[in-house]
Amino acid sequence: MANQVQVAITPASVVEVAQETPDTFTLLFDLHDGRSTKDFKPGQFNMLYLPGIGEVPISIASSHSERRLMHTVRSVGTVTTLLAKLKPGAKLGIRGPFGKTWPVKEAFGKQLVVIAGGLGLPPLRPVILDATAKPESFDGVKILYGARTPSDLIFQPEFPTWKKAKGCEFLVTVDRGDPKWKGRVGVVTTLFPVAGIKPSQAIAFVCGPELMIKFVIQDLIKMGVSKEKIFVSMERNMKCGVGTCGHCQLGPNFICKDGPVFAYPRIERFFPRSGV
Numbered sequence: 001m002a003n004q005v006q007v008a009i010t011p012a013s014v015v016e017v018a019q020e021t022p023d024t025f026t027l028l029f030d031l032h033d034g035r036s037t038k039d040f041k042p043g044q045f046n047m048l049y050l051p052g053i054g055e056v057p058i059s060i061a062s063s064h065s066e067r068r069l070m071h072t073v074r075s076v077g078t079v080t081t082l083l084a085k086l087k088p089g090a091k092l093g094i095r096g097p098f099g100k101t102w103p104v105k106e107a108f109g110k111q112l113v114v115i116a117g118g119l120g121l122p123p124l125r126p127v128i129l130d131a132t133a134k135p136e137s138f139d140g141v142k143i144l145y146g147a148r149t150p151s152d153l154i155f156q157p158e159f160p161t162w163k164k165a166k167g168c169e170f171l172v173t174v175d176r177g178d179p180k181w182k183g184r185v186g187v188v189t190t191l192f193p194v195a196g197i198k199p200s201q202a203i204a205f206v207c208g209p210e211l212m213i214k215f216v217i218q219d220l221i222k223m224g225v226s227k228e229k230i231f232v233s234m235e236r237n238m239k240c241g242v243g244t245c246g247h248c249q250l251g252p253n254f255i256c257k258d259g260p261v262f263a264y265p266r267i268e269r270f271f272p273r274s275g276v
Contacts, residue, residue, distance in 0.1 A: 009049055009093035010035070014086050015068055020154040023075050024119065025084050026061070028068040031094065038064045039097070042104060042126035043233060043261040046071065046096030054079045057256070059233070060097060061122035063129035069094070072122040072154060100261045102127050102205055103231060110229075111201040113142045115216050117188050117208025121145055121154055123233050123260075124207050128162060135167030142195050143170040146188030146212070150174050150181045171195060188212065189219045199224030207233040217264060230264040 016028040040046070040060045048071060049055035056079045062070035075084040086092065104127060112131055116124050131141045143162060147153045153172065162170040171191045173184040184191070188208075202225050206216050213232055220230055234255050248255035251270035253262070 009095050012069070012092055012094045014088055014090040014092070016088060017086060020072060021152050024072060024152075024154055025075070026070060026072045026154075027083070027086065028062075028070050029094065030068060036064075037062050037066050037069055040064070040069060041097065041101040042130070043102040043123060044097040044099045045123075045256075045260060046094050046098070048073075048079070048083060049093035049095060050079055050082055051093065053082055055093070055095065056080055056083075057098075059123035059260075061125045063126040065129065065133065072119070072125075074119055098256055100258065102233075102261055103263075104130060107203045107205075108137050109139060110203045111140045111142065111198050112138045113144070113195075113197055113202050113204040113225075115144045115188060115204060115206045115208075117146050117212040117216075118148065118152065119154070120206075120208030120212075120233070124205060125155065127205060132162055132165035132168050135165060138167070139201055140196075140198075141165070141168040142197060143168060144173075144188055144191045144195060145171070146173045146175070146191070146208075148175045150178055150183075169195065187215070189215055192219055192223065197223060197225070203229040203231075205231050205233075210234075227265050227268070228263060231261055232264055232267070233260045234262060234267070235260065 011032040012029040014027055015030050018026040020026055045057050045059045047055045048058050058071045058073055061072045062068065073080050073083055075081050114124050114128055128143055131138060135141055159170065162168065173186050173188060173191055174181065175187060177185045204220055204225060206213055217230055221227060234250065250267060253267065
């Protein structure tokens with residue numbers, strides 16, 4: 001069941017709603033078809049469906065070790081604006097999971113470097129939870145997270161746990177601070193020199209805005225990290241989830257079906273504005 005693509009819409013109920021930032025919120029769901037979080041893998045996404053309104057692709061933010069399916073959403077359009085208004089007990093539909101996963105097993109024995117920018121953190125949260133729960137599986141875990149401002153940081157209640165995890169280093173930066181911010185200021189790549197990345201041992205999982213991904217990849221390669229050890233999660237205007245509508249095509253690839261997680265060499269030729 002875990003490897004089957006669920007094309008049919010599954011009814012689900014909202015159990016909890018958490019406001020992460022002024023425009024970003026997290027929904028926890030109960031599914032009505034008997035599936036659990038074990039049926040949804042890190043890096044995959046679901047289509048969240050509101051009857052009579054439409055559906056949107058949202059990355060899975062929950063780990064298989066958690067009880068309920070979790071999605072973190074930014075309110076930017078008609079469907080997401082209405083999703084933001086849902087209360088516990090509300091019903092909606094879920095179609096999925098879709099897409100390729102983060103190659104976590106390939107990272108065993110290597111230094112796992114997780115790099116997230118802005119809303120790129122939710123797709124990596126399942127990887128972070130698994131890595132911090134079993135850090136002995138890796139030759140160190142580095143978690144580097146950047147956001148525009150302190151008010152744009154999501155999952156802040158989880159930061160202390162990630163910081164204290166054995167064998168893990170969690171670093172945060174913001175592009176612009178405020179009078180209350182006492183942490184680092186700068187883009188996420190400014191964390192590289194202080195993160196203790198070992199290029200020959202590193203395998204990097206990267207998610208965030210495409211311009212941020214561009215510079216992250218560029219700097220990782222300059223440091224000596226192999227292109228083959230850099231994996232990115234891409235976003236496009238996905239509509240169907242199964243590679244038939246063509247909205248998310250990137251070269252010969254369909255983000256929804258062939259991604260959203262790609263080894264960088266596979267999409268290097270078609271990566272927008274990469275210059276890498």
